Amino acid sequence: MTVAQFSQETSGRGEFVRQANRFTGRVSAASTSRPGEGPDDQGRWPVEPGRYRLIWSRACPWAHRAVIVRRLLGLDDVISLGTVDPIRDERGWRFTLDSDGRDPVLGAEFLAEVYRATDSEYAGRVTVPALVDTLTGRVVTNDYPQLTLDFSTEWTAFQAEGAPDLYPEPLRPEMDELMSEIFTDVNNGVYKCGFATSQEAYETAYRGLFARLDALSDRLATRRYLMGDALTEADVRLFTTLVRFDAVYHNHFKCNRNKLTEMPVLWEYARRLFQTPGFGETVDFDHIKRHYYGTHDAINPSGIVPAGPDLRGWMLPLADR
Numbered sequence: 001m002t003v004a005q006f007s008q009e010t011s012g013r014g015e016f017v018r019q020a021n022r023f024t025g026r027v028s029a030a031s032t033s034r035p036g037e038g039p040d041d042q043g044r045w046p047v048e049p050g051r052y053r054l055i056w057s058r059a060c061p062w063a064h065r066a067v068i069v070r071r072l073l074g075l076d077d078v079i080s081l082g083t084v085d086p087i088r089d090e091r092g093w094r095f096t097l098d099s100d101g102r103d104p105v106l107g108a109e110f111l112a113e114v115y116r117a118t119d120s121e122y123a124g125r126v127t128v129p130a131l132v133d134t135l136t137g138r139v140v141t142n143d144y145p146q147l148t149l150d151f152s153t154e155w156t157a158f159q160a161e162g163a164p165d166l167y168p169e170p171l172r173p174e175m176d177e178l179m180s181e182i183f184t185d186v187n188n189g190v191y192k193c194g195f196a197t198s199q200e201a202y203e204t205a206y207r208g209l210f211a212r213l214d215a216l217s218d219r220l221a222t223r224r225y226l227m228g229d230a231l232t233e234a235d236v237r238l239f240t241t242l243v244r245f246d247a248v249y250h251n252h253f254k255c256n257r258n259k260l261t262e263m264p265v266l267w268e269y270a271r272r273l274f275q276t277p278g279f280g281e282t283v284d285f286d287h288i289k290r291h292y293y294g295t296h297d298a299i300n301p302s303g304i305v306p307a308g309p310d311l312r313g314w315m316l317p318l319a320d321r
């Protein structure tokens with residue numbers, strides 16, 4: 001019998017069906033709440049520098065996305081950052097990287113404490129990223145796709161001067177469609193390959209993944225970035241999967257038609273992003289590898305972390321373009 005990594009998120013046909021995001025609060029420039037207050041009557045939390053804390057794992061692609069966007073927009077001093085240990089124990093994400101094993105701002109040892117303080121009935125997986133209100137110690141949101149768009153659109157008053165517009169209004173319809181395809185086939189596609197418990201579900205996800213990567217490669221053959229000449233959130237979203245591809249997904253999740261290094265357009269594109277400020281310095285291959293290989297016991301029961309691949313290629317010079 002095949003054992004699912006997440007049985008509650010596995011369909012009768014062996015497909016991985018990701019849980020919904022439980023907390024969907026939004027910090028909004030339109031909130032009528034005053035500083036220090038909770039959400040207004042429309043559920044909007046006030047934009048307030050220094051108030052919210054982003055909790056991430058350096059291993060997690062969904063959380064990594066938020067950290068890159070935060071950095072590109074110059075919000076590092078506005079929204080603080082807490083980092084969990086890449087290895088979860090049976091109580092979930094831990095703050096063991098902090099000196100006394102507690103997040104210095106939230107005082108919690110486990111992220112699960114923060115989730116429980118927000119919803120004592122919460123029974124799903126406790127996930128990163130999570131944006132936490134430091135005044136009440138409650139989760140505002142773990143809705144990772146909306147979180148980063150809100151960093152771009154709601155926090156403009158606190159962004160660095162000259163910060164890029166990562167979600168330009170005229171491009172939104174096309175970007176939304178593209179990001180949805182990237183989510184389904186690539187970001188979540190690698191998980192659907194890795195966590196499938198039937199051959200058919202795996203092969204369907206595998207075909208979808210590589211067909212989409214081929215299409216993205218064609219698109220990028222004539223453009224510097226997915227939406228043209230300027231970097232957008234679509235690039236951030238694709239990058240966090242590409243940067244994990246050879247180190248983890250190719251082997252651990254059986255996404256092995258090709259390595260990223262064997263797809264020339266995507267490899268050049270991913271390296272270009274890696275070498276762009278805001279990207280490479282937020283990548284931690286050690287955390288990435290230890291997390292995936294060390295915590296998915298259903299698909300890697302030994303917990304052995306592969307020694308490879310050789311990662312020096314990420315800093316290879318780029319083609320003139």
Ligand SMILES: N[C@@H](CCC(=O)N[C@@H](CS)C(=O)NCC(=O)O)C(=O)O
Nearest residue numbers: 018019060061062125126127128142
């Ligand atoms: N919030 C989303 C995505 C975020 C997510 O899956 N994060 C992973 C790390 S990459 C996580 O926190 N997993 C905790 C767990 O599996 O217990 C979800 O619930 O599926």
